[in-house]
Amino acid sequence: MEIINTKVATLSNFEVMNHLQNVKEGKKRNKGQLATITYETLRYLESTPCKHQTPESIENCLKALKHYNLTKNEKLMLINTPPITPLEIQLMVEESEERLTEEQVEEILQIITEHFPHVRKIEAEVEEEVEGT
Amino acid sequence: MFILTEMKNVIRIPPEYFHIKLNYAIADELNKKLANKVMLNVGLCIALFDITNIKESYILPGDEASHTGVTFRYIVFRPFIEEILLGKIRSCSQEGVHISLGFFDDILIPPTALQHPSRFDETEQAWVWQYDMGDGNKHDLFMDAGESIRFKVTAEVFQETCPSGPALSETRDSIEAKVPYLIKGSINEPGLGLLSWWNN
Known part of the structure; x- marks a missing residue:
């Protein structure tokens, strides 16, 4: 096995999930390790917010985030694990206190909720579960 | 990721x-x-x-x-260094907190990268964050297996696991314990750690 390029591109969780779903459905003769890793990875990804994302919602969200001068990796994290609190943005965006104003952080949170409205719903469900038990 | x-x-x-x-x-x-x-x-x-x-x-x-x-x-x-990931606690040991993503299990948060101050509870076999309430009292926050946890990737360790010849009996243990790809993480920042810690 010869490695030409370790990192040709970065994939978002949604792209991986989409591809694995096709792998799983496309062929019935999948067996062994491929079946194992596809099943386990899909189970993880389908428990994250990327389950309800669409190519359009991701694209529109990225367009809206264009003006905030974020790096590729930062935007990738915002898409993979959409934040709902300013604290999470602080974690994902390096030196966010200096690079973003409080209003901008609020705007980013607004953009995320606008394009991925299910994120807040999931959070609400989790809280209900916690309260219920 | x-x-x-x-x-x-x-x-x-x-x-x-x-x-x-x-x-x-x-x-x-x-x-x-x-x-x-x-x-x-x-x-x-x-x-x-x-x-x-x-x-x-x-x-x-x-x-x-x-x-x-x-x-x-x-x-x-292959998560990049500094990436924030979500996982579940697999187990706790003296070495730290072991995290699983379901398809990948070799993630370790060493004791030095836990929230400060933390201690290992031998009877519960869990790490505990001794959260300072600000009024001199301490509140114990347990890190139980199965809980969702947010952590930051801080280092990656690759190891050659190919058999390199007949193993001598006394070195066999170390060979079996070899992990091909270990991710080290940290949770010693606000917002990191169990999701339930930061809900409110």
């Missing part, structure tokens, strides 16, 4: 797969070879993404199979 890696290899297709279309046969062989394996300094291979080039096939003297040079791209799990 996931990247695409471009690789090149010569794939051997045995005659029993000659009835399958060549590109499907190659895809199957590549997945058989790589799926769920850690590649040194690359990451954990998940599944074939696409085949970008198939060269001419040829047959070697004395071998009934066909050999085809292919270039392809593979989906690989």
Whole structure:
């Protein structure tokens, strides 16, 4: 096995999930390790917010985030694990206190909720579960 | 979290797969070879993404199979340093907190990278964050197995696990314990740690 390029591109969780779903459905003769890793990875990804994302919602969200001068990796994290609190943005965006104003952080949170409205719903469900038990 | 890696290899297709279309046969062989394996300094291979080039096939003297040079791209799990990930606590031990993503288990938060101050509870077999309430009282926050946890990737350690010859009896233990790809993480920042800590 010869490695030409370790990192040709970065994939978002949604792209991986989409591809694995096709792998799983496309062929019935999948067996062994491929079946194992596809099943386990899909189970993880389908428990994250990327389950309800669409190519359009991701694209529109990225367009809206264009003006905030974020790096590729930062935007990738915002898409993979959409934040709902300013604290999470602080974690994902390096030196966010200096690079973003409080209003901008609020705007980013607004953009995320606008394009991925299910994120807040999931959070609400989790809280209900916690309260219920 | 996931990247695409471009690789090149010569794939051997045995005659029993000659009835399958060549590109499907190659895809199957590549997945058989790589799926769920850690590649040194690359990451954990998940599944074939696409085949970008198939060269001419040829047959070697004395071998009934066909050999085809292919270039392809593979989906690989390789989070970047500083990436924030979500996982579940697998177990706690003196070495730290072990985290699983379901498909990848070798993630460790060493004791020095836990929230400060933390202690290991021997009876519960769990790490405890002794949260200072601000009024001199301390509130124990347990890190139980199965809880969702948010952490930051701080380091990655790749290790060669190929057998390097007959192992001497006294070194066998260390060989069995070898982890091909270990991710080290930290949770000693506000917002990191169990999701329930930061809900309010």
